[in-house]
Amino acid sequence: KQEVTQIPAALSVPEGENLVLNCSFTDSAIYNLQWFRQDPGKGLTSLLLIQSSQREQTSGRLNASLDKSSGRSTLYIAASQPGDSATYLCAVLKNAGNMLTFGGGTRLMVKP
Amino acid sequence: GAVVSQHPSRVICKSGTSVKIECRSLDFQATTMFWYRQFPKQSLMLMATSNEGSKATYEQGVEKDKFLINHASLTLSTLTVTSAHPEDSSFYICSARTPGLAYEQYFGPGTRLTVT
Numbered sequence: 219k220q221e222v223t224q225i226p227a228a229l230s231v232p233e234g235e236n237l238v239l240n241c242s243f244t245d246s247a248i249y250n251l252q253w254f255r256q257d258p259g260k261g262l263t264s265l266l267l268i269q270s271s272q273r274e275q276t277s278g279r280l281n282a283s284l285d286k287s288s289g290r291s292t293l294y295i296a297a298s299q300p301g302d303s304a305t306y307l308c309a310v311l312k313n314a315g316n317m318l319t320f321g322g323g324t325r326l327m328v329k330p
Numbered sequence: 331g332a333v334v335s336q337h338p339s340r341v342i343c344k345s346g347t348s349v350k351i352e353c354r355s356l357d358f359q360a361t362t363m364f365w366y367r368q369f370p371k372q373s374l375m376l377m378a379t380s381n382e383g384s385k386a387t388y389e390q391g392v393e394k395d396k397f398l399i400n401h402a403s404l405t406l407s408t409l410t411v412t413s414a415h416p417e418d419s420s421f422y423i424c425s426a427r428t429p430g431l432a433y434e435q436y437f438g439p440g441t442r443l444t445v446t
Contacts, residue, residue, distance in 0.1 A: 252434065307373065320373045
């Protein structure tokens with residue numbers, strides 16, 4: 219059974235810092251991995267999707283990497299801003315017909 | 331990106347009544363939609379997978395007679411909470427999977443259900 223773990227569970231940084239969020243998964247046979255952002259009381263916003271054949275994806279100040287063999291992904295946020303404060307969730311898809319398995323999330327607070 | 335809407339965003343109902351939540355994919359056709367439940371400060375828990383034109387597949391421990399799911403078209407899935415109880419109070423989120431090989435999921439904004 220696939221298990222997804224996110225470390226740290228919570229993180230507080232001053233504005234302007236670069237930071238890395240970690241996601242690990244136990245079964246390396248995945249189809250893709252998605253990073254999401256969730257604001258309090260809101261749904262999930264898809265940030266980046268990495269296919270199993272890819273090593274990284276970039277969108278603006280966000281960069282997600284995938285090391286399938288070691289079962290790890292990182293989300294790098296450059297020059298963090300208070301507006302980046304949210305919970306970040308990673309989720310893996312085992313195969314095309316399956317459902318996402320979510321990590322517990324990292325609650326990020328960026329202080330002005 | 332693809333947009334998924336949910337309606338209503340908040341609903342308060344009395345115990346014993348039924349509540350219907352709609353999930354729509356606005357700019358793409360979704361053959362598969364998912365329904366999740368989320369408790370405060372916890373991650374999402376998958377309740378069921380909904381395929382257009384067929385019966386939903388429920389996760390273990392989810393009562394299919396209590397949480398009725400109908401995926402009547404390629405852009406609409408509904409979740410009906412029947413005979414609601416206070417313990418059904420939660421945040422319900424749907425998602426829709428884009429067609430094609432990417433299998434990317436897009437999520438709705440969620441529905442906050444409070445049962446009094």
